[in-house]
Amino acid sequence: MKNKSTILYLLLIATQISISPELAASDDKQDQEKAKPEAVEKDVQTRVATRIVAFPLEGVNVLPRVLDASNEVLWMSLTEEGYIVADWEMGYKRVTGFDAPPPPPPPAPKPVEPRPASVMVPIVPYYPVVPQESAPSVLSGGGVVDHASPPPSPGVQTPRNIHEQPSVVEQPSVVEQPPVVEQPSVVEQPPVVKQPEPLTWVEPEPDPPPAPKLTAELKSRIAREMGCEEYVDGKLVLLGSKIRVTVKMKNAEGDILDSKQMEAQTEDDLHIIFKRIAKALVLGMTIEETLDLDNATVAEAHQMANRFRLEKNMGLLIGQFFSVNDKMAHHTFIAFDGRFELNDVLIGVNVGMGFTDTSETDTHLFLDILGGYYLSHTSFAPYLALGVGIMLGNFLSIGDNDSDGLESFRQIGFHAFPAFGIEFIRNSQMRAHIDIRYAIVVGQDSEIGHGPMITAGLNF
Numbered sequence: 001m002k003n004k005s006t007i008l009y010l011l012l013i014a015t016q017i018s019i020s021p022e023l024a025a026s027d028d029k030q031d032q033e034k035a036k037p038e039a040v041e042k043d044v045q046t047r048v049a050t051r052i053v054a055f056p057l058e059g060v061n062v063l064p065r066v067l068d069a070s071n072e073v074l075w076m077s078l079t080e081e082g083y084i085v086a087d088w089e090m091g092y093k094r095v096t097g098f099d100a101p102p103p104p105p106p107p108a109p110k111p112v113e114p115r116p117a118s119v120m121v122p123i124v125p126y127y128p129v130v131p132q133e134s135a136p137s138v139l140s141g142g143g144v145v146d147h148a149s150p151p152p153s154p155g156v157q158t159p160r161n162i163h164e165q166p167s168v169v170e171q172p173s174v175v176e177q178p179p180v181v182e183q184p185s186v187v188e189q190p191p192v193v194k195q196p197e198p199l200t201w202v203e204p205e206p207d208p209p210p211a212p213k214l215t216a217e218l219k220s221r222i223a224r225e226m227g228c229e230e231y232v233d234g235k236l237v238l239l240g241s242k243i244r245v246t247v248k249m250k251n252a253e254g255d256i257l258d259s260k261q262m263e264a265q266t267e268d269d270l271h272i273i274f275k276r277i278a279k280a281l282v283l284g285m286t287i288e289e290t291l292d293l294d295n296a297t298v299a300e301a302h303q304m305a306n307r308f309r310l311e312k313n314m315g316l317l318i319g320q321f322f323s324v325n326d327k328m329a330h331h332t333f334i335a336f337d338g339r340f341e342l343n344d345v346l347i348g349v350n351v352g353m354g355f356t357d358t359s360e361t362d363t364h365l366f367l368d369i370l371g372g373y374y375l376s377h378t379s380f381a382p383y384l385a386l387g388v389g390i391m392l393g394n395f396l397s398i399g400d401n402d403s404d405g406l407e408s409f410r411q412i413g414f415h416a417f418p419a420f421g422i423e424f425i426r427n428s429q430m431r432a433h434i435d436i437r438y439a440i441v442v443g444q445d446s447e448i449g450h451g452p453m454i455t456a457g458l459n460f
Helices: 002-048 064-080 088-096 216-225 269-283 298-303
Strands: 051-054 058-060 084-086 230-239 242-251 256-264 311-321 331-342 345-356 363-374 381-393 412-424 431-442 448-459
Touching: 051 064, 051 088, 051 216, 058 064, 064 084, 064 230, 064 269, 084 088, 088 216, 216 230, 242 269, 256 269, 256 298, 311 345, 331 363, 331 448, 345 381, 363 412, 381 431
Parallel strands: 051 084, 051 230, 058 230
Antiparallel strands: 230 242, 242 256, 311 331, 311 448, 331 345, 345 363, 363 381, 381 412, 412 431, 431 448
């Protein structure tokens, strides 16, 4: 007996020794998990008080006005989140001795080729002029031929008409010339010719050296000069109709500590994007974690329709009800199935008809409304739901030994059910689901029936 008790005692000691390290390890893990939020909060407070340099963003296919506005919004967002933003232009002047380079000028507009002006010229009708021979006048005597008198001989002057008076030739009058006064002669002096000054060679002034480019090495030097351990830079790239925004947090050596990237569908999204990026950099969050119902961009709303707008899926639902008491019979039903999803919230509507499983088949109509919540935001998503409904027809007191209910179609009842289901291929346009319900039915005569239901649906 002593040996047995000694062996049991040794076994108990060995068991305690083997268990105590595991307990100690679990205690250490719990302590670490408790201390983790405090460390994260302390780290966030330390990062918020950090002094950083925010360099201007680089633009690719982006207008300078958009780039300037983006820089201002980013710097203000970092300041609002608690960062101390140093003036990079002052650091550039200290390190290089030059003023900060001005932003690039906007691209020149494309020249528009002037179109030739069209001149409307009226068309004048052309009428040709035909020359006509003029007949000699009779009064002037040119048209009368004297056949009686012979023609004058050559060299003989033609006698004048007696009625013509001889013309009197006037003699030119003598014009008296004024006396000529002799002017004293003026001796002209030759013009004075100025001698050209001798040419001297002047050395041209050399062009001033260009300001150094803002390279990664120069950014690191500026950050160290300004006493900052970190700095921020990034790019805006316009490709097609979207602007991709990338902002990087780097240390003074130029190593990337964190990088955030988003897409803007319009310029209006840039204000939201820079605020979310600044928040993500300060708190060490992902871009998805900074998303709420008030700061979704247009691009995110188009890409994740399930999250931001109501999605509708219509289809067909079939099922089977199994009664567990004699107040209600089994029945099969078919119904219209409408499902509306907003984020992870589910709202369902079913309208259909049930067929009683008795010797004399009977039918009833029903309307169900259910609300549920998806337990995961994945393609294969389980959900919990709770529904209520109204029923019209023979659904209670329709057992084989009771024929009163089979003669009445005016019975009205209500039912409620919890449900657990699974939805498949939720990320596609066509989806399927199955669920298990447990319905409690109350008729107008306070009769109660209950039992499980199994349903399956296909929606588009």
